[in-house]
Amino acid sequence: MATFTISVRDVTVDVEKDTPLLWVVRDELRLTGSKFGCGACTMIVYGMPRRTCITPVGTVDGSSIETIEGLEGPEAEAITAAWEGLDVPQCGGCQSGQIISATALLREVPTPTDKDLDAAMAGNVCRCATYVRIRQAIHDASSSMEGGAMTVQNRRQFLATGAGLVIALALPMRGRAQSGTAAVLTKDGLPAGTFAPNAFVRIAPTTP
Ligand code: FES
Incomplete structure (x- = not known):
């Protein structure tokens, strides 16, 4: 048995305490935006991004958890707007985890350097190699929160900047x-x- 708050909703689940949080959220709570694999399982637990495929649900008893379904706040809005502006996703498989980690980063470091970004996003793998757009989207989101304009409006314009390939x-x-x-x-x-x-x-x- 474990009790926690998930996206403002109090829940109690009757599962073994060593069940990974990811499977509890997906299978018991039917919130399937978080995926299995290389950072796609990332959720925010007490303000910190956490890989939930290796987090026993018993360790988050009493915690406040945010998933992609309930992510909100100015940083999340800026990130999702930048993501849409740049058409960041390719297949989309990794993107819930990318957005969660990027939002957690901006909450902690409003104007991240590339070094901050590399450290914060290192655990989120994208097999479609959308890393260049992810990086630009985070910088755009940061800039927009500071009152600046998005630097690039969409993927076509972005590619026209000569961003190249990753x-x-x-x-x-x-x-x-x-x-x-x-x-x-x-x-x-x-x-x-x-x-x-x-x-x-x-x-x-x-x-x-
Ligand atoms: S968009 Fe396909 S794995 Fe990242």
């Missing part, structure tokens, strides 16, 4: 196995010399 793949550059020889692998199992960028590496026209 590649979240490891690019094999050296250390490939020659025919008939074994490849030299790093401790991560990648060919030696492989360039493994993080998810926010940007490829611009000036990238060598």
Whole structure:
């Protein structure tokens, strides 16, 4: 049994205390905006973003929880407006978690630097590689809350700025196995010399 407040609604669920919060919210409360996988399960628990697929519901007994369905407030409004303005989502699978983490970031740091942003969003993976638009949308939301205008109005205009592509793949550059020889692998199992960028590496026209 666990009792908590979710998006202003008090709920009591009769489940094992080690059940992950994500499944309680999805299966018991039928709030299915949060997804399983790489940060898409993120909810705000007592003001902090939390990965709910690894959060036993027993640990949030008595907590106040926000899911994507009940997210509100000026930061959430600014974030969702910027998201819509830039057409951030691609398949959409990760986006509830991205929006939750971005909102939590702006509540904590109203004008985040790229470094703040990287740290706050590091746990939210996007297999469609929408990272460039996510980054711009957070900066736009921050700017709009400070009274500034959105810097870019939509995805087409955004792409016209030459924002380029983000590649979240490891690019094999050296250390490939020659025919008939074994490849030299790093401790991560990648060919030696492989360039493994993080998810926010940007490829611009000036990238060598
Ligand atoms: S928009 Fe498809 S996984 Fe992020």
